[in-house]
Amino acid sequence: MSQQKKIIISGRPASSGKVVGRVRILVSFKDCSSLFDQEILVTEMTSANFMPAIKKAAAIVTDYGGATCHAAIISRELGIPCIVGTKSATKDLKTGDLIEVDANQGLVSIIKKG
């Protein structure tokens, strides 16, 4: 399968790795239960409240945060790729988009719009 990747977002790599998965935008931690196993959690910033979703996520992408924010710390220990501080992931991505998260480079590419 050869699909055109389009890099649309960059941020700070917080936990290395590369995965492909469907986006799930979470506006609030109250939506955690809407995230399915192995979806990619995209949100402004995680906090203690997001744990139910983080445990199921294949990767995390956040708008804000640095190398020692909640998302970065938790993702490193769980060994899931994480990019923080993208500024616009929650605006540029939509739930259902198929994306590649390259947390080695800090890049997010859209493979297929949802």
Add this chain to the structure above:
Amino acid sequence: MFKKSQNKIINDYLQAIVQSLNNGGSTVHFWPFGPGQVDSYFIDVFSINIFEKFKNDRQKFKEALLTLNPKVLRWFLIPFVILGIKLARNFEGYQVEKDELVGFVQAVKEVLEQMVRSESFCLDRKNLLLDQEQVEEIVQRQAWWGPENKKVVSFLSVDLESYIWSIDFDLFAYGVFWHGPYITSTKKCLLIKEFVDLNSEIWNLNIPYSKIKIFYLFQNPIEVEIDFMNHIIYKDDIWNQLERVAVEVDGQIIKEITKVEELSLFFSEKREKQVKLVESLSPQELIRKGAVVNYYMFRQFFEYYQESWEVPAEVDHRIKEWGLKYWEEFKQQASSKQPSENFFVKLYSPENSYSG
């Protein structure tokens, strides 16, 4: 590059703060409140109390500080009290000389030097609390699991950390800290993550556990650093070099991995309830709880002086009188761009009058 101080101790202290900020120490986007939203209501009252104790009897002050954790002394005491005293000087006419504030930093550093076996402000990127004998004893006595149980222990670690954030709030999170890296006699690298005060008195959660330690033994060498704010920093993935892992609950070594799973579930459920409770609090209640968490963090210090750690009546009076003035004012700042490192150097330096 920040402007250096002529005083080596102050220079080291400011350098340590800059190093931590460069490691990603964020001052924006905290839950459930950000810097300034809560501490504006008590920072001067708290700082004057602490500082007067230092001025009255330096030796007793240092003895009292020994009851606290190095993480609390570094990040929750020194910069906070310096800022609080500068605010009191600028706005309330509190009398204090620059040399007294410098002496305060020096006194805390002297206490840290008694507690820590590495550079006291973590400028050597270590936080060594144990001697070699204690390290070897840990390696010998733990019921170590192999990498096959790494995931289970990782879940416990992140569930505990999130639980701590739900009871101490992001801004403080004094109940979790890392120490190490320790090099063992067999050239392995030991990191220890400690969770303390799990049954915090201030929430009445009836947690049957007080302290949990997680021990991580890595193939050596791994490149890992711990800084002034107790961030753990590593550029490469250290977790794939993890050889063994162990868990200790209130001094008891956990031998069954199913117990770790039970603990993870237990703290996950407690966190969920706690988050709901915190989310239900009004801004006034959050301001007061923030003050309570801050004072409670120093309870052993106050107890050493045979004083109550409870929030002073003056703070309650302010919450009532001032309303949400500072809560709203700092709410805007808490979600805006992070200030420059020079801003923080000026803000936390004892050698100027800048208070933001």
